[in-house]
Structures are given as structure tokens and as C-alpha cells.
Amino acid sequence: MEYSATHDSLRASAIIGALIAIVIVSGTELIHSTVFADTNTVDKISVTIPISCTMEGAGMNTHNATINNGQYNSAIGETTLTTFCNDASGFAIYAIGYTDNEEGKNVLANATLGSSSDIVTGTAISGTISNWAMKLTTISSPSPSHPITIESDTEGSFSSFHTIPDDYTLVAKRTSATDVGIDAEGSSFKTSYQTYISSTQPAGTYIGRVKYVLIHPNDGAKPEKPVTIATAEYLQDVNACPADLPEEIVYTLKDSRDEQEYKVAKLKDGRCWMVENLNIAGGAALSSEDTDFDSNYILPTTGNWTVSDGKLILPASAIKNTDNNDLIDNTQFSVDNYAYVFNSGNRVDCGNSGQNVPCYSYYSWDVATVGSGRSISTDDVDADHSVCPKNWRLPNNKTSDSFDAAIAAESDFYNLAINYGMSTGVWNESSSGFFTQAGPNTNPSFLLNGLYGGGSLQFSGLYGTYWSSTSSGISTNLLAGIFLFDANNVSLSAASNRRNGLPIRCVLKYN
Numbered sequence: 248m249e250y251s252a253t254h255d256s257l258r259a260s261a262i263i264g265a266l267i268a269i270v271i272v273s274g275t276e277l278i279h280s281t282v283f284a285d286t287n288t289v290d291k292i293s294v295t296i297p298i299s300c301t302m303e304g305a306g307m308n309t310h311n312a313t314i315n316n317g318q319y320n321s322a323i324g325e326t327t328l329t330t331f332c333n334d335a336s337g338f339a340i341y342a343i344g345y346t347d348n349e350e351g352k353n354v355l356a357n358a359t360l361g362s363s364s365d366i367v368t369g370t371a372i373s374g375t376i377s378n379w380a381m382k383l384t385t386i387s388s389p390s391p392s393h394p395i396t397i398e399s400d401t402e403g404s405f406s407s408f409h410t411i412p413d414d415y416t417l418v419a420k421r422t423s424a425t426d427v428g429i430d431a432e433g434s435s436f437k438t439s440y441q442t443y444i445s446s447t448q449p450a451g452t453y454i455g456r457v458k459y460v461l462i463h464p465n466d467g468a469k470p471e472k473p474v475t476i477a478t479a480e481y482l483q484d485v486n487a488c489p490a491d492l493p494e495e496i497v498y499t500l501k502d503s504r505d506e507q508e509y510k511v512a513k514l515k516d517g518r519c520w521m522v523e524n525l526n527i528a529g530g531a532a533l534s535s536e537d538t539d540f541d542s543n544y545i546l547p548t549t550g551n552w553t554v555s556d557g558k559l560i561l562p563a564s565a566i567k568n569t570d571n572n573d574l575i576d577n578t579q580f581s582v583d584n585y586a587y588v589f590n591s592g593n594r595v596d597c598g599n600s601g602q603n604v605p606c607y608s609y610y611s612w613d614v615a616t617v618g619s620g621r622s623i624s625t626d627d628v629d630a631d632h633s634v635c636p637k638n639w640r641l642p643n644n645k646t647s648d649s650f651d652a653a654i655a656a657e658s659d660f661y662n663l664a665i666n667y668g669m670s671t672g673v674w675n676e677s678s679s680g681f682f683t684q685a686g687p688n689t690n691p692s693f694l695l696n697g698l699y700g701g702g703s704l705q706f707s708g709l710y711g712t713y714w715s716s717t718s719s720g721i722s723t724n725l726l727a728g729i730f731l732f733d734a735n736n737v738s739l740s741a742a743s744n745r746r747n748g749l750p751i752r753c754v755l756k757y758n
Contacts (some may be wrong), residue, residue, distance in 0.1 A: 264675050269364075300332040301433075302340075302461040310440065317446035319373065319676035321408075324440055326461060327386065328419070330395070331433035336464030337422040340395075342381075344411035346455045353413040355379055355442070355453035368411040371441040379442040380408040381457060383418055394594040395419045395436045408441055411457060415470045422465060462725045476500060476511045476519050476755075482636040483537055485511075488519035488755050495690040497522060498629050502636050504537050512690050515666035516660070519755035522692050524607035525635065529588035530563030532556075533617070538616055539640050540632035540755075547618030549748030552584040559617060561634070564590040564608075573607055580748040584724050586613040586619050588696065589699055591749055599693025600685050600734050602708040606696040609748030610634065612727045613757060615641060615714045620727065620745070627728075629716040644715030644728040644739060650674055659754055660715060661739050667691060674740040681737045682711075691735040695733065699748030709733055712741075714749045 310324025322448035332338050344353030346365075355366035369378030383397045383405045397406040398417045405418045412418075419436055438457070460470050473487035476495075497512045510522045532555065532653060535542040546554050551562040565574045565587060574580070579587045589609045597606030612620055619631035633641040642659035647725045650672055655661045665671050668680020685691035697707030706712070713730040719742035720726030729749060 248407075249357075251285070256740045262751065263373040281592060286636075296465070298332065298334050298336075300338065300461060300463045302328060302330045302459065304328050304459075312442070313599065314442060314444045314748070316444055316448055316450075319441070319443045321371070321439070323442060325439045327435055328438065329433045329435040329755060330461060332421075332463055334464075334742050337420065338461055339417055339465045340419040341415040341462065341470075342412055342418045343460075343471055344413060344455060344457050349475075349478055350458065351413045351478075353411045354561065355455035357449075357451040357453045360449055360451055364449050364451070366442060366444070366448070366455070368413070369443075370408050370410065371443040373443060375441060375447070377445045377448045379411060379440060379455065380626040381411055381527050382406065382408045382439045382441070384437045384439065386619075389529045395421055395434045408439075411455070414472050417469065420465055424694045431434075446459055449642075462539035476513065482509065482511070482521075483638060485519070485638055485755060486757055488513055488517075488575050488758050489660055490517070491757075492519075494571040495698070497690055502527065502741065504531055504533065504636070510692075514663065514691055516659075516662045518663075518758070520663075520691070521639070521753045522690055523594070524694065524696065525610075525751040526590065526594065526607045527561065527634065528590040528608065529561050531561045532558040533557045533634070537637050538617070538632075539637055540619070544617075544619070544632060547586075547613075547621070550613060550618070550621070552618060561614065562586045562588055566586045566674070567591070570702040572603065572707070574699065574702040579702050580609070580611060580699045581701045581746055583744070584613050585611060585746065587611045587746075587748060588614055598692075598696050598708075598711070600695060600708060602695075603704070604707060605699075605704055606694050606707070607750055609699045610714070610751055610756055611645070611748055612714060612743075612745035615727075615749075615751055616716065620718065624721055626719055626721050628718045630718075633716060633753070634751065638756055639753040640756050641751065642715045642730070644730055645717060661712075663691075664730075664732075664737055664739065669737045673737070675738045677736050679735050681732055682734045686711075686734075693732070693752070694750070696750050698743065698750075700744070700746075712743065712749050715745075 305327045312323040314320045343350050346356040353368045366377040366379055371378055371380040385395050397419050401409055420686050435468045463726050471537055474484050475487050475492055476485055476498045479485045482500045483503050494513050494515055499508050500511055501508050502619050507649045512522050513519045518618055546559045548554055565579045568575050589708045592604035597604055614634055616630035617632050617634050620633040627645050629643050644660040645654040667685035669676050670679055685693045693711050695708050697705055699710045711732045716726040718726040719728040725745050727740035728747050729741050729743045731738040
């Protein structure tokens with residue numbers, strides 16, 4: 248069994264009022280006195296009052312039982328959880344069943360036999376389907392007593408054997424009107440598990456887990472069920488990239504804005520990335536429900552942007568000259584802060600060394616940041632929003648010319664590069680390691696896709712260039728930080744004019 252707990256803290260400070268020291272200097276005549284205002288003093292005292300909330304388990308981690316076919320067993324194992332909060336706010340305890348590191352998949356699974364022989368959730372009574380269930384029992388609390396209350400839902404009370412929940416479900420709580428105080432030893436409850444094994448169940452070992460989460464204060468808000476790239480259908484649904492998600496396993500998800508499919512993976516830096524370039528075409532309608540901007544964001548209406556029915560409309564895609572890879576209107580991608588899009592239509596066999604073709608789509612920085620970067624006039628500032636799908640964002644790329652460990656730790660592209668062939672401690676490096684480990688035909692698949700400048704395709708097949716969310720080079724030109732590499736070098740201190748058209752690779756906002 249597993250559990251997790253949230254911890255809140257409260258900081259209280261008290262300021263003792265001004266203690267004004269008035270110094271009186273008396274002469275031979277008492278009517279003469281002098282007040283020195285600059286001798287006033289103020290004492291300040293800070294007091295920190297922590298709120299301590301813990302949840303600890305005994306008998307956790309592993310319960311084993313051997314059960315013959317056709318039998319019922321109510322003694323798989325028991326777990327005792329002891330909770331403690333030293334304030335009067337109360338707390339709530341949620342539970343969710345899961346297997347295979349997938350929360351909400353509430354079966355006891357056998358990795359060999361597959362789902363047709365899984366043991367499903369249920370009340371563990373006789374029948375033809377093997378099932379398992381859980382029951383909570385209150386244990387008396389020490390004095391002062393603040394016992395756990397076992398909860399019920401539409402299927403009944405968790406005080407009797409109950410279906411393992413497939414979403415975060417309130418199973419117990421404590422609502423205390425009295426401060427428990429530092430001397431309280433905590434309130435405890437016990438969870439028991441049982442199974443019924445049908446006579447047709449194949450032999451095997453079946454493994455499932457139940458996760459408990461302590462929420463403080465007890466305000467009615469339940470945890471959000473994590474949705475990973477392994478369980479989602481759409482990019483916009485993903486809200487977690489957990490530590491136990493395997494690296495470099497490629498999944499395919501859809502973008503709800505145009506139903507286009509993208510390959511995604513958790514990479515060696517521990518973050519979940521799109522491992523294909525963004526390819527949303529000009530003319531697409533964007534909203535806060537599907538795109539990386541807030542509902543209160545004032546949508547841009549100048550510089551080729553339009554708003555229709557409350558949605559931001561991407562500028563129409565530029566048109567390519569049929570005789571070459573340049574655009575018919577060579578003024579596009581040549582005016583500062585104007586929003587331009589070019590959708591190449593090519594997602595196959597692109598980005599290899601020496602291959603001079605456009606790959607996926609190219610965007611001005613104004614499009615990349617959906618206008619939110621337009622007014623940034625200071626170096627190393629990240630735009631607040633992007634054209635990436637909701638819950639995804641542009642990677643940042645702090646652009647200091649000299650290596651700084653603190654800056655490096657904040658840079659998405661840097662952390663990616665050092666996990667794919669670039670040495671630590673530098674921003675620029677002569678190394679083919681990155682392109683070898685993260686270029687075409689690898690799971691990261693960063694491409695030598697060049698850029699559009701002044702309407703012309705430049706450096707395709709020679710350089711990979713990707714927009715970051717970070718401003719750069721304000722003092723010399725209107726630039727933004729980019730991730731730049733070729734087959735032999737990596738640079739993270741490069742920048743490009745914001746009017747140029749560069750590809751976009753999105754990273755999940757959440758770990």
C-alpha cells in the first residue's frame with residue numbers, strides 16, 4: 248500500500264510597537280530640555296508557528312496471500328494509518344486504487360495473463376468474477392480524542408467492504424472544533440482488504456495498490472487524478488509526468504484543436520516532451536480551454552491577429568513558392584512583432600543533415616507566445632503564454648553567455664541537452680553528442696529544420712533552431728532566446744530576431 252500527505256505551514260509574526268526613547272538633557276533650569284528624534288528605536292520579533300500534519304502507516308507496502316480458486320479470503324492484510332494535525336482545521340483522507348503505476352486502474356493485475364484475467368474491484372462475495380475490496384475501521388484515539396470518521400458514498404459506507412475507488416474518493420475525515428495541540432498522539436484507522444477468487448481464475452500473482460492522500464485543511468477539495476501521457480487521449484488532458492513513468496517510451500496523443508496526432512515521451516531530463524514539432528496550421532481557432540493562455544488573458548487584436556467568438560484566430564498560413572522552399576510574400580517573417588505562420592505540410596523524412604526542406608511548421612515569436620511576449624523589453628524574462636496545447640508550454644532558455652549553475656538549473660533546454668550528449672558546465676560546446684543522441688530517429692528527434700527569415704528558408708539540414716519562451720538581446724535588437732545546434736555543436740546562448748519563423752517543441756508544465 249502507498250500513501251502520501253500534504254503539509255501546510257502557517258507563519259505568524261508579531262511586531263512590538265515602536266518604543267520611542269526620548270532623551271531629556273536638563274540644565275540648571277528645568278524649563279530647558281532637548282528631544283533627540285534620531286534615537287527612536289523599533290524592536291521587531293518574528294514568531295513562526297508551524298502546522299504539523301503527518302500520516303504514517305504500519306504494516307504498509309506489501310500484503311501477500313495465497314488463495315485457491317473458488318475461495319473467499321478476508322485476511323489478505325491490514326494497514327494501520329495514524330494521522331496527526333496540531334490545529335483545529337481538520338483534514339480529509341482520500342483513497343484511489345491503481346496498478347501498473349496507473350492511478351484509477353483499480354484491478355489486481357497479472358502482467359503475464361493480461362486484463363482478461365485481472366481481479367476487478369468489488370465487494371468480494373461469491374460469484375463468477377474474481378474481485379477485491381477494502382474496509383476501514385476506526386481505532387480509538389489517545390486523549391484528547393479526535394477520532395477519524397469513516398465516510399460513505401453512493402455505493403455505501405467504507406466501514407464495510409467496499410469497491411476500491413477508481414478516482415480519488417473521500418474515505419475518512421476528522422472535523423475538529425478543538426485545537427488538538429502539540430500533545431495529541433494522533434488519530435488512527437485500519438484498512439482491511441479481501442478477495443473472492445472465482446473457480447475459473449488462472450493461477451498467477453496479481454498485484455494492486457491503494458494510495459491514501461491526506462488533505463489539510465478539510466475544505467472539501469479533493470486531489471486531482473493524475474493523467475499521464477501513458478493514459479491520456481489528448482495532449483490537453485495530461486497533468487502529470489510522475490517519477491515512475493518510464494523514460495523514452497513513446498506514446499501518441501491528439502491535439503484537441505485540430506485532432507492532429509503527436510508523439511510524446513518522458514525524456515532523460517525527467518520531463519515529458521512532445522517529440523515532434525508543433526504543426527498547428529494558420530487559421531486555427533484557439534481558446535483558453537485548449538491553448539496555453541488563461542481565461543482572463545486579453546487576446547491580441549493587432550499584428551495579424553483577430554478574435555472571433557471569443558477565440559484567438561491564428562494568422563493564415565503563408566504560401567510557399569512551388570519552385571523553391573521560399574514564401575511567395577517575402578515580407579512575411581520580416582517585420583518585428585508581426586504574427587506569421589508557415590505550415591509546410593511535411594512531417595516525413597525531414598531534419599536529416601544536408602536535407603534542405605521545410606519540416607512541420609514555423610512561427611514568429613509573436614505567434615509562439617500568442618502575443619504575450621510582444622511587450623517584454625528586459626532580458627531573460629519568460630512570456631506568460633504560448634501557442635502550445637493547454638497544460639504544455641514553450642521551454643525556457645536562460646541566455647547568459649557565461650555558465651551559471653543557478654541559471655542552468657532553471658533552463659529547460661540546458662537540462663535536456665546535458666542529458667543528451669552535452670557536457671555540464673558550459674553553454675556552448677563542440678560536441679556531436681546531442682545530435683547523435685537526440686536527433687532524427689531517436690525518441691527526442693530534434694531536427695535540423697532551419698528557420699524562415701525574410702520569406703526564405705535558411706539553414707535547413709544544417710541547423711536545428713527552436714523558440715524558447717525567454718527574451719534575449721534587448722539592448723542590441725528585438726530578439727528571443729533559442730535552442731541552436733548542428734551535427735557537431737550545441738549552443739544555448741543563441742538568440743534570433745522575433746520576426747523570424749522558427750519551429751516549436753512543447754514541454755509539459757507539470758512533473
